[in-house]
Each structure stands twice: as C-alpha cells, then as structure tokens.
Amino acid sequence: MTGDKFNELINIMRRLRKECPWDKEQTHDSIKGATLEETYELLEAIDTKNYEEMKSELGDLLLHILFHSVIAEEQKKFNIDDVIDTIKEKLIRRHPHIFGEVKVKNPNEVAKNWEEIKMQEGRNSVIEGVPKNLPGLARAYRLQEKASKVGFDWNNKKDVWEKVIEEIDEMKSMEDSDDKSKLEQEVGDLFFALTNYARFLGINPENAIRLSNEKFIKRFNYIEKRLKENGKSITETTLTEMDKYWEESKKALSS
Structure with a gap:
C-alpha cells in the first residue's frame, strides 16, 4: 500500500513538471530556499508538539525531496530510486552492529563507529561534512x-x-x-x-535559542496588547511602562 502511494506521488510530481507552467520552470537553485524553509517549518511543528502540523510539514519536505529528484531525473543525473538505494546502502554500511558482526556496548560506541566508517568512505577529516550554511x-x-x-x-x-x-x-x-x-x-x-x-x-543551543526567541516574541506581543488595551501604541510609551508589562507577562503567560 505504501509503495503504491509513493509511486502515485512521484508520478504526480512528474506530471506537474510537464504540465504546470510554474513547476516546469523550477531548478534546484530556485527551490532550495523553499526546501530550507520547509525544514524550519517542520522544526517549529516539532517544538510546539503540533502533530497535525508535523504531518503536513513532513509531507511538504517529502515534496521537495521528490521535486529535486525529478529535476535530477530529467537531467539524467539520478532518480528517486537512486536516492533510496543510496540511503539504504548507507544505513546498512554504517550500522554493522545491526547488519554485521560488530559488537557495541552503548550509544557512544555506535557514534564512534559511525565516524570511523565515514573516514573509511573517503572523508579527509572527522569534522568534514558539517554544512557551511547551518546556523x-x-x-x-x-x-x-x-x-x-x-x-x-x-x-x-x-x-x-x-x-x-x-x-x-x-x-x-x-x-x-x-x-x-x-x-x-x-x-x-x-x-x-x-x-x-x-x-x-x-x-542543543540552536533549539534553546529558538525557544528563547519564541518566548521573547510572546512576551513582547503581550506588552503591545496591554498597551493597546490602554489606548497606547508601543511608540508612545516609556521603558518603565514596558518593563511593567514585561514582568506582568511572565506571570500571565506561565499559567
């Protein structure tokens, strides 16, 4: 059943590339920003434990995987089957304690083996492969x-x-x-x-700062809301008054 649904989805993407004026014009470069955006939207759904939204965002991310794969297929570079084969082979190769005879005692040994296998695959450095575009x-x-x-x-x-x-x-x-x-x-x-x-x-500091950013947004929005209730705008008040509502927001938003 899953295989049939997957094939139906990849065929929809192929049809869009042929028939939709917008989809057929896209390239790897033109959609890469949206691919990144979808990843962050998924992270937001995970942070908020919104599983309906997570389901939707996973679908959007899957769409981009198929989009990039179909573009590459048209260019005769690779196709979705190659993508699946590559990750399948990588998972088996990097988990010799599951698919081979290697014995491990704990997750740390798994992680160490993972890095050693990467080096055997041709990496020049243990820290190679960390994307430069990461935050x-x-x-x-x-x-x-x-x-x-x-x-x-x-x-x-x-x-x-x-x-x-x-x-x-x-x-x-x-x-x-x-x-x-x-x-x-x-x-x-x-x-x-x-x-x-x-x-x-x-x-994870990236998760921590993301949560702090959201907390700041909620508290600052609370200040704006309270000022508006009192007929004021954020540009017409003092720091003292804003600080008062900031402290108030801590109690109001924690409940």
Whole structure:
C-alpha cells in the first residue's frame, strides 16, 4: 500500500513538471530556499508538539525531496530510486552492529563507529561534512560533537565553564578597543564556548535559542496588547511602562 502511494506521488510530481507552467520552470537553485524553509517549518511543528502540523510539514519536505529528484531525473543525473538505494546502502554500511558482526556496548560506541566508517568512505577529516550554511550555533554544536566522538573533548563540565568565564574576560578586555575585528572574534569565541557548555548539559543551543526567541516574541506581543488595551501604541510609551508589562507577562503567560 505504501509503495503504491509513493509511486502515485512521484508520478504526480512528474506530471506537474510537464504540465504546470510554474513547476516546469523550477531548478534546484530556485527551490532550495523553499526546501530550507520547509525544514524550519517542520522544526517549529516539532517544538510546539503540533502533530497535525508535523504531518503536513513532513509531507511538504517529502515534496521537495521528490521535486529535486525529478529535476535530477530529467537531467539524467539520478532518480528517486537512486536516492533510496543510496540511503539504504548507507544505513546498512554504517550500522554493522545491526547488519554485521560488530559488537557495541552503548550509544557512544555506535557514534564512534559511525565516524570511523565515514573516514573509511573517503572523508579527509572527522569534522568534514558539517554544512557551511547551518546556523552558527548549530554548526558549532555539530563540529564539537563530531570532534568529541573521537576523543577530542574536555574532561569535565567544570573545565568547560571555566573556559566560558575566560572567554567572557577576554571579550570584556577588548570592549574598549578600536579593533572591532578582534572584538568580533572574541564574541564568537564566547558563543563557541557557551555552545560547548550547553553540549555538556545535554542541551542543543540552536533549539534553546529558538525557544528563547519564541518566548521573547510572546512576551513582547503581550506588552503591545496591554498597551493597546490602554489606548497606547508601543511608540508612545516609556521603558518603565514596558518593563511593567514585561514582568506582568511572565506571570500571565506561565499559567
């Protein structure tokens, strides 16, 4: 049943490429931004535990996988069967503890084997393959995570926190400098160190900042709502009044 539905969907995409004026004009480059947008919409659905929305967004993401595959098929580069074969072979190859004779004791050994197999596949570096277009915090987290899997890591959480304090001090010492480039580097080093500390806490910093952004939006919207109820706009009030509603929002939105 699933195979029939999948074939029907890929055939719909092929027909759209032939008959729809908009779809037939698209290229990998023209839709790549939308592919990324759909990924973030899926993340938002996951954050909010909205399973109806998650189902829809997974469908949208699947559409883009098929879209890119059909474009490549037309260019005689590869097709959806090649995509499926590639990921199937990769999953089997990188899980020798499931499909082979390798024995593992815990998830850490699985992750270490995964990285070793990648190197055997022709990678030049353990940290190769982390996309440059990832958001900065997400990329820092993945780089640190990959290095950690081969033993390049701090021994304990306390040392990581001391590194954060060290980076704060270095940033503060550069604050009055005219060299904005060096200050920028110090700010980046602080973010990198905080990302490392978050990793030791078992927190993905990209998820954390996304949740904080949403919390800020809700609280700021609350300020605007309360001001509007009192016949004011955000541009006609004082910081003191905004702070009052900000503190009020913490209680109102936590219930």
